[in-house]
Amino acid sequence: MDAIPRASSNVTVEYTDPSGLFPSIKPFILETLPLRNLHWKSPNRPLRSIDSLHIDLVPSQTTSEDHKRLSDAVSSTIPHRRHQIPGLRQTPYLKIYILSCDDNETYKTTTRKEVREWIKTHGTPPQSSGSTLGSQGNHNAFEWLIIHVVSGAAETVEKPGTASKWPGRGSSTVLEKFKADFNGSSKSAVDRVAQLRIPKSESDKRPAELAGQLEDLDMKLKSSILTSFDSRVSQYEEDIRLKDSQRSLPGWNFCTFFILKEGLARGFEHVGLYEDALIGYDELAVGLDAALRDQIVAEGDQHGGTFLSYTSDIKAKAEKALGLISEDGEDDAEEDDRNSRVKKVDEIHQSDENDYSSYIALDEHHFPLDPNKKPYREMILANNISVFDFRVYIFSRQLTLLLKAARAPSIRRGRLSDSQVTGKPGKEPKDLTLLAEVCERASEFISIGSRTLRHDLHAVLEDVEHDRNEPRVADVINNIVYSWTYSAVSQVLIQTATDSIEMPKTSLRNTRDLMNTAVLANFVAGTRPGVPKRSSSLSANTLTLGQPSSFENLSPGLHNGAQNRTLLASLNPDGSIQQKTGQLEFASSRGNLFLYARRTLENLGRRHGWFKNWRDLGLLYDSETEYAVTGLKEISLDETGEGSQNYTAAESRAKPFLRGIENPHLMAAVKSAKNFHFIYEALTDQIFCYYVSANRTRSAEMAMADIAVIRYRAGDYATAASYFHQMTPFYSSSHWGVLEGAMLELYGRCLKCLGRKGDYVRILLKLLGNYAGVAQSGQKARDFQSKRINSAPLLSFSPTARTMVSNYVNDLFESSRSLLNGLSVPLKDFFGGIEVSPAIHHFKNKDGMLVQLSLRFLLGNSINVDSVKLRLVNSADVHSSEIWLENSGDVVLKSTTSMVPLQSFVSVHGKYLVDCIEVRVGNILFVQHHGSPSSSLPAGLQQPSAGESGEEDDHPFVFCYPPARGLEAKLSPPYHINLGELRTIEVALKSGWNNILKGNLRVKPATAGLRLRITDASIVDGSVTLTGNGELGQIDFTDFGPNSSAKLSIPYTVEDDQTSLSARLEVVYDTPDGQFSYFSATSIISTLPLSVNVQDMFKNDSLMSRFTISPAMMTPLRVLNCEIPSSDIYKVESGIYHWETLDVFPKQPASLLYKIIPRRDKPLETETSKRSLALTIDFACLDEECLGVIEDQFMRDIGSSKFQQIARLLTPRLLDAFRSQWSANDLETISLIREVEMLSYERVQWDSVTSSLGGSFGKEVVSWLKEWHAQHPVLPLPDINTAVPNRQIIIPVDVPEIQIVHTANLSIPKPSNLTHATVGEMIPATLTIYHTRRWCPVENREPESSLEFSYELLVNPDIWLVGGRRRGNFTAKEGESRSFTVMLLPQRPGHLLLPGLEIKTFVTQMSDPEFVSAPQRKLVPCEVDYQNHAETVLVSPNLRKTTVNLDVSGGGGVGSWLVESERRVGITG
CATH class of the missing domain: 2.60.40.680 (Immunoglobulin-like)
Structure with a gap:
């Protein structure tokens, strides 16, 4: 297959156009391109969907020309052989024959013959070649298609042929003849004929059927291409399986296998299945690693050839850099190159500082990761390739596939011709997730590739002769590797560049953007979703007096809240834009690549001495101090393998060798320190922006720290201070102590140079506090097994570190003297071993207490402090009491543990928590709070927290007690x-x-x-x-x-x-x-410990009062005396003896009866107070009596021992233990047996107080207490207890005022012969009633003439029937008796209570004379002394004799019956 990018991205379709019709149909064909929504299903693969497929329409070529071309990109030196490895050529997936035929006669005579000839020559489908690798088989499978073009003018020309001679058969069109002749006769035959009816000119109207014809053509194109593709894939997969099965055979060649499998991957690439193609290259990359391993362990040429150690271009590059080869005109070329690079530097300085492309710009022909840079495939096929080139080729192909899949803009620009062909250059969405994968893969590969390249360079230098100048050789190797690395990173950054991600509109390099930069972290944390907000730990750990407590407010003029809100809005101009998928990952990976480029630049700058670490600044936190504290040593990973060299001092001062640097930006950077720092800042600025866009705030803050160090080295202290101001909270919140210390130290130096003393003092406090904390943590890490960490001195640091600490401490206190307000800092940052002794001491002859505080100074041998204070708060927090203790004189705190006695002239008792410790030195107050954050408030304003009680045990405490x-x-x-x-x-x-x-x-x-x-x-x-x-x-x-x-x-x-x-x-x-x-x-x-209830019973001449005394609580009482003294009006007679002792329990109250008799010679007073009596009760509560005995015994025993001084500490604990553990049953038992069983030592829980004594003294106290418990198992209670005074209560007793007191008597005559009554027999009775008014003062009495009385006998009809006057009204004078006769009829036998009696008194009130009505009566309260209230009468049945027969054989009384009964004739004696 071809190496041309255009061809490698599309499917080739070849057309044959003998009539020159293609230009006329091309616009219509392009309307269907690219092909959309293709679906391919392979038997051994899941369904694949192709969204769009671009095709290249190329004219047909002669067979000779086709055989001459092996690769479109590079002319091959290997002649093409048809049996060679398949996949080296790109052949069309579809061949199209374009023709136009107007009538049937022309078709029969000419057109049909030409089409058949073309099918025979070009369109014959390839025959199956089986499984042999030598034949092409279906590797170049294709389909063919005929397009019949009919123009608008031909519509009238094309006519059916002459009528058929056979009846019933009409003539057919040319299209039908094409289909009949070339489609085949079977039902499953493929339709290979399409027709396009096009308008004659562009101005003509399109035929109506053209749309359908184009749709039909689109379907035929899809079907044909997919059919060809499926055949090719099947053939490749079969050959790959065969070739892979031969892997273990001798002579198996990975390169040949690679070309074969790459053919399949390229096939996937052609149709747009980039994911499947990428999988193929990933498998080839793994296969290459396996082949390398096999080559290492293999013997001889077992696997059909080996890879080159290096290639000729690498060798030439190394030799040229070392000056081993030279060419005519080379010096002039180098001079021209040098001048061009200097000019490039000027262009960089004049360009936009925010345009990163100026620092990574690279021409495409200089791209190191270009699959077309060398004839890689021919080199692979000829086994003439090195491992480095092999890896570069595989990754460059992977890179190309990922960029295509991600629709990267760089690929779009490279395929401009495709857009012109398809006519649809529309903007496609970018897949940011795939672009992020490109960057991640590139970072990983460039690291591997640089090591491989370095290995090849070492192999080159071992084979060539040179002067063995090791520093120069190392420089050359580093220069070539760094140049390749920087170029590779630049290429990936250029090819993945896109404007689809949101970048912050600020720059670290622009001074006017400093404020924007300072709030970028807030922008990320506050406006981006899913990012946690970060707060500075400086503000939480730093307390100030009169000034803000956060280091973020050290420079109030830097920015304020209003500015922050405005700047945040400007950073994100359109907050409504939704974050794109993969944006965070893409921004993060690009930031990593810029960081990779910067590290490469750092390696070059370090050899020139332009790049220095912050450790080279002579800081307190240098590598020696860090190693001494943490035990960790930093090892540089930048240089690896043989490239890492240790130069001597003389060699390091030599001018570095610059040959071998081919990247123009690296060459420009090493020309001068200015250029180096300029490019370094530009790359760092990009790192910062991309990390911010990726929400990687910590990485962005680290980039800002790098810029800050550079500005500090340049002497720009104001700008550096602004950066450090943002850095210190970041490193503090990240718990990076050493880095935070370095930033604080540099920040402090900047502030000192700027003359900002207030901020300088605060930074020094934080710096020294962190240093002391790191020192403590390092000590604890080393002395983990030691139990005396807090009392041990500091670690021994180098003299330089000790000198720097001493200078900083002196500078701190010297600068703080000029401050107007004091500063507050944590005590633990500067002092260690802080401990408060829980045992207190007393003065010998005065009240007060002493508490011992131990601590040591962490930053020097000693320090003079002005005052030391300690605040104690009550653990119960009932009354929010607090106590301040302080030293009485000057105090010197040393690096070893110092004991400071603190005194207070306050006497308290109880457990007090150590709430606050203050040490003042001048204007600096060192504070440590042990309580909640609110403990800094006054004690009265504190609010107890919900979990405070659970954390109380963790707080140091002091058990206070008076002397x-x-x-x-x-x-x-x-x-x-x-x-x-x-x-x-x-x-x-x-x-x-x-x-x-x-x-x-x-x-x-x-x-x-x-x-x-x-x-x-x-x-x-x-x-x-x-x-x-x-x-x-x-x-x-x-x-x-x-x-x-x-x-x-x-x-x-x-x-x-x-x-x-x-x-x-x-x-x-x-x-x-x-x-x-x-x-x-x-x-x-x-x-009140007791309760008294009274019940009054009025008699004619006396008042009977019953007093019931019971405990108000569950504690038994001991009533010692109870009396009611007589008065001038009443004489009182008691029912008990004087000073008679009574034990009263909750369930067994005491009942006392008193008889109150009015004195006849003294009239009743109208005022109630004058008639009142007083009940006086002397008593003792049993719990108080017991506690008094226990306290008296314990005080006598401890007073006679040597522990008298802690009596007021131990006694309350003992009494509280008894109070809390006594139950009601225990107290009842004590009251009965008059003995107190002592609690055991464990039940008293003496440890809660003795633990505060500590040392040998505490052990002696514990021994004495255990002995005391053993000697006093039981304490008797004396009958007369003098330990606790008796308690007395006086209760006023009011004698009620009653108008009338009636005395009634129901008498039954008792003849001498009357022994009992019988049921049903009448019993005569006489009711006698008289009254007195002596219980009411004369002034309050109702007129006697208006008094009326009524009585009523209250009976139960089931018991009595009453005859006669059961109820009635009567009048009588005082003392006058009235009698009424009644008859009582008992209804049942037994002891029957006599009927009850109710008497009511009324006062008759005359009505208004204007109205005629009956007089009104008002009920008057009265009492009744019914003398027969509890009397009974024995009533027997009215029977004299009864005979009952009992049947012995019967059971349950069934056999018994009454025989006879004789009634009484009368009452007999």
């Missing part, structure tokens, strides 16, 4: 409660060893609705002087000497009923040693 002899303030419920007065709470104060001159007490409510009446506070007990009136919400006191105690009572009110009250005690007091503070947060139970 044993220090001030103590405690909030407790009152021990004396009077329900007739305001509720109160009590505050107990103990001065301890303090001589308090003055002080103030604040009680801050922590319960909603709680209001303390501070102004009404009073002293309950103790010697203390209160001053002030409490208007400021505090209680001021004075003269509170050592070992003094006092108890204050504070009334309070609360809006809603609360079971508990919380408050915070704050005591600030002055002693001769200074001012001190005491803080305590307490919750007390506000619910």
Whole structure:
């Protein structure tokens, strides 16, 4: 097949036109081209669809000319033999014979003979050649077709012939005769005749049937081409299988097999099946590798020839570069070439800086990856090809197929003649995914090809004689390889260039685009779909005082938010454009190719000393430091194999050898450093733009970093600083510590040169912090097995590194002095081994506490700090309390662990978390927060997080407690409660060893609705002087000497009923040693510990009151005394003895009965308060009694030991353990047996507090506690407990005011002979009623004349029937008795309760005289003392004798019956 690009892209159709009709029908044929929607189905392949197929219409050639041409592209030196390898020629898939015949006579005499002769000569289908490779077989299979052309003028000429002599048969047209003669007679015969009726001239109207004829011609063209193609593919596949089966035979030649299989691939290419063709070349590439492996292991010429080590053009190129060969006029040619390249450099400088094509432009005849550059196929067939050329040819064919499949613009431009032929040059959509694959394959192949080329060059130099100048030889090899590599990359970039992707409209090289460049990362992350937003870690890890905390705001003038929004809009002018498929992959792969080109340029520039790494800038993060820290060493991968040479210093200073560089841009770049940097920046700019378009923000940022280093080397510090300003957040967020450090150091140098001290200080802080962090991480990596990492000194770096760190530290503090505002940075960046001891210490003779902080300086031997502070917050976070501790003098922190004591004159109790550590040096504040981000706020403004409790164990803590002899303030419920007065709470104060001159007490409510009446506070007990009136919400006191105690009572009110009250005690007091503070947060139970219910029973002359006393909670009570004192109006008699002790349980309350008798000589008072009595109950709560005994025993024991100083740490833990673990059953058991079973050491959970003591002292405490538990398994409760004072409650008892108290008696006469009543017999009874009014004051009594009474006997008709006056109304005076007779009839035998009685009292009210109506009655409350309330009467049946017969044989009572019964005659005794 041909190597002409045009022919290799289309199917050839040959036409024979003896009459010269083709020009007239050509426009109509072109209307059907390219052929659309072809479908080919092979028996062993899936269905293939061809969207469009271009065809080349060529005139027929003579057989001799056809045999002379072996390849259209290159004249072959091998004569064509018909039996040679098939696939070397391109033959037509279809042959067309064009003719015109007007009448039947002409057809019979001339035309039919000519057509048959043409079919015999040109259109005879090839005969099957079986499976022999020597015959052509169906490799050149084709079909033939006859096109009969009828012009418009011929319509009238073409007439049927003379009438047939045979009846019933009419004459036929010329077309019908063609079909009858040449289509065959079978039903499956192919129709090979088509007719086109064309107009005579262009102005004539088209015949109506022309459209159908063109459609018929289109179908015949498709069918014929597909038939030929199917025959060829079948033949090729059969021959390939045969040839592949002979692979193991001696003499098998891969080159011959390659030409055969490539013929099949080219066949697929002809019809547009590029994917199948590409698969064929991929298989050939794998086959080449296999052949190379076989050649290495094979012996002799087992596989029919070997590949050349190199080709003659490579040898000539190497010899010419080394000067081993020369030609006449060579010097002049080199001079002309040099001048042309200098001119090329000037054109580059004058061109548009954003036009990348200026730096990769290459003429097509210089393309290294061109399948037509050499006669590759003839070289392959002759076994005269090297491995390098073989690989180049295969990849160039793959490249061509991918570009065609992707419809690349470069292929469209190369096929301009095709467009002219087809007449349809319309714009076709590009397949960006395939273009991306082109770039990816090219990157991989160029890397392999460069290594292969380098190997061939070494083979050349081993065979030729030269002076063995190793540096020059290496330069020549590198120059040739780099030139080929750069040219190959340029070719791929040129051929894949398209305007179908969206590129950012900005340039790194243009100063006016710096702001646009600075926001390109935001453009990608903010406007592209599917890209996560990136935030700078600098802003998260850097805290400032009075200034923004992010390094992104170090230069506020660089850009602001409003500018960003405007610039972002300009970067993406049309945001509505939908992203194309494969755009990201294509942009990314092109960016990789530009990076490949730049690295090639770097290799050349490095030999001239123009390209230097950032490690060559004398940075703190040099390779030595990085290796010392991370243990990793960078190895250059740019040079491989024998091409990597280590030159001496003298050789490296020699001028590099430039011969062998053929690419004009590389030659221009190595002429001067200016040109080198110019092209380097141009390539980097393209890398940046393509990576941004591909959403590869990190790679784009790295390209920006390369430009920044170049600008820094050039002394353009302002521009470099702008770039570094964007780089530092990027590397920080990517966790690239070494690269971030290098960028920060260069950024700092730029800022120092620009005189921007504020930004310079911030960058130095970040730089030194990162350096210290990397040093720590390296140390931890090396000392992983060591348990003393935090206390170990820094790693030993080189003297240079130590000197640079020292200079930076000095420069940092020197520059920070001129800052107006302070800066805040993380403490851990500069200090390590930070640890807070959980054990506190106390002063010997005053209140307060000491906490020890240990840390070490990471960047030097020592540092003088101004202050060290520590903030503690309460772990419970109930009252958001915080404590600040600080050092008392100057502190020097060294590189080894330094211990800093921090003190505070505040006394608190509880577990406190280390929230913040501050170290101040001048204007720089080093801060470390251990809590949540909100911990930087004041404690009162913090909001507890949902997961804070789960993370509490990870925070360092300090267990705080007051000194044993220090001030103590405690909030407790009152021990004396009077329900007739305001509720109160009590505050107990103990001065301890303090001589308090003055002080103030604040009680801050922590319960909603709680209001303390501070102004009404009073002293309950103790010697203390209160001053002030409490208007400021505090209680001021004075003269509170050592070992003094006092108890204050504070009334309070609360809006809603609360079971508990919380408050915070704050005591600030002055002693001769200074001012001190005491803080305590307490919750007390506000619910009364007991409940009292009363039940009153009025009598005529007394009131019986029953009081039921029960615990209000589940805690048993011990009632010590209960009394109601008599008053002037009432005399009280108790039902129990004085000071009789009662144990009261929730399910067993105490019931007390009191008799209240009005004094006759004292009238009742109208005011209720004067008639009230008071119930006084002295009691003790069992839990308080038990805790008091436990506390008293523990305090006595620990006070006699050497651990007295931690008594106030251990005692609350012990009492809290009992409080939380006691159950109701435990308390009932203790109340019954009067003994307390001690909890074990483990159940008390002493470890929660002893762990804070640490060291040997903590172990001694643990041993003592375990021994104490062993010695006290049970503690008895004394009958009289003096450890806890008894509690007393006074409950007002109001005597009810009752208008009337009735006394009623239902009497039954009892004759001497009456023993019992009988059922059905009447029982006479008399109801007697009288009343008294003594229980109501005279002033409140209703008039006696208006009183009316009614009574009613309440009976159950199933028990009693009542006869007589069951109910009735009556009137009576006070003390007057009224009697009523009734008859009771019992209804059943047994002890029957007497009927109940209800008496009501009414007051008659006179109605308005204007209205005539009955008087109205008002019900008056009254009480009834029914003396027969619980009396019963024994009622027996009215039978004297009963006889019952029992049948023994019967069961279940069936056999028993009543025999007789005798009733009572009367009541007998």
